[in-house]
Amino acid sequence: MRLRCVRQSPVFEKFFAGTRSENGFFPFLHFVAFLCVAMRGLASSIFLVLFCGVSQAEENTSPADATVSSAVASEGLVASPRIETKTLESSHFVLHYDARLEQTTPDYAAQALLALEAARRNLQTLLGVVANQSIAVFLDLEDAYSQEVEARFGFATIAFYDGAMHLRAPRGAGVELYALLQHEYFHAVFREKVGADQPFWLNEGLAELFERSTLQHPGLNESELRELEEAVRSGRWIPLPRLERNFVGLREDEIRLAYLESSVAAIWVQEHVGGGAMPKLFEALAAAKQRSDAVDVALRAVLGLDTAGIDQALRDTFFARLEAVSPQ
Numbered sequence: 001m002r003l004r005c006v007r008q009s010p011v012f013e014k015f016f017a018g019t020r021s022e023n024g025f026f027p028f029l030h031f032v033a034f035l036c037v038a039m040r041g042l043a044s045s046i047f048l049v050l051f052c053g054v055s056q057a058e059e060n061t062s063p064a065d066a067t068v069s070s071a072v073a074s075e076g077l078v079a080s081p082r083i084e085t086k087t088l089e090s091s092h093f094v095l096h097y098d099a100r101l102e103q104t105t106p107d108y109a110a111q112a113l114l115a116l117e118a119a120r121r122n123l124q125t126l127l128g129v130v131a132n133q134s135i136a137v138f139l140d141l142e143d144a145y146s147q148e149v150e151a152r153f154g155f156a157t158i159a160f161y162d163g164a165m166h167l168r169a170p171r172g173a174g175v176e177l178y179a180l181l182q183h184e185y186f187h188a189v190f191r192e193k194v195g196a197d198q199p200f201w202l203n204e205g206l207a208e209l210f211e212r213s214t215l216q217h218p219g220l221n222e223s224e225l226r227e228l229e230e231a232v233r234s235g236r237w238i239p240l241p242r243l244e245r246n247f248v249g250l251r252e253d254e255i256r257l258a259y260l261e262s263s264v265a266a267i268w269v270q271e272h273v274g275g276g277a278m279p280k281l282f283e284a285l286a287a288a289k290q291r292s293d294a295v296d297v298a299l300r301a302v303l304g305l306d307t308a309g310i311d312q313a314l315r316d317t318f319f320a321r322l323e324a325v326s327p328q
């Protein structure tokens with residue numbers, strides 16, 4: 001178990017059938033922006049920023065930017081002594097990776113570090129926050145990853161954050177890897193800034209949006225919006241307060257819905273928090289965290305609504321969409 005310097009439960013990404021693929025992606029489908037055109041503009045900007053960021057990193061990074069410790073056994077996932085692990089560092093990350101990843105992509109680790117540094121810059125641009133501390137990142141192939149994760153959690157995940165980032169690494173260092181790294185990097189920043197993983201729906205929702213910003217069509221697509229509408233209409237909608245602590249205890253179909261609800265709730269927060277005010281919300285959450293009603297105190301102070309109020313606003317929005325398309 002790779003718990004390091006954490007008292008909270010890890011933030012893990014659970015599988016859910018149907019839409020989220022093995023690599024943690026929702027399918028591309030046609031993109032339909034949710035709630036307002038401004039969000040669509042933001043989404044496009046996010047992709048451009050990421051694209052430019054990665055390009056810039058590729059241009060600027062030289063071997064001098066990273067140091068390699070060859071065949072250094074990390075304190076992370078060493079499920080078998082036969083698995084060789086290596087360590088590569090950049091300014092803000094220490095990467096521990098399975099040496100087998102270099103078989104198909106010789107510069108896999110260097111590309112992962114470039115992506116991490118790009119994620120750091122992108123989050124600074126988008127939300128005005130970055131992690132101040134160096135972050136440990138463990139990239140493991142499926143055999144070793146699954147062995148440890150199943151022993152630890154008892155169910156499949158594709159990644160989790162427990163004070164360090166842990167990923168079941170895709171074989172190729174492409175957009176799938178970048179998106180996963182973005183997602184888990186956000187969890188790292190959230191915990192550093194807030195001092196906790198709650199509200200879990202906001203943490204997961206913003207991580208999902210940040211992950212999706214890697215894609216050419218970020219945000220929620222029309223199919224997902226209809227799924228949320230149906231959840232509201234049928235009563236399957238999970239009240240946001242239920243998603244405040246964690247997703248533990250949810251059925252598989254509910255987990256998928258929980259991620260979607262969290263994403264749409266995060267979009268709502270982004271729209272209502274005001275430009276540049278996300279750090280203010282994180283500060284408010286951190287300042288109130290000793291209180292039993294910390295989340296609601298912080299949300300009310302910054303957004304004017306507590307968790308239940310945001311939940312109602314979201315359901316009202318979907319009811320309005322339903323009414324708009326209902327035959328007269």
Ligand SMILES: [Zn+2]
Nearest residue numbers: 012013204207
């Ligand atoms: Zn997550």
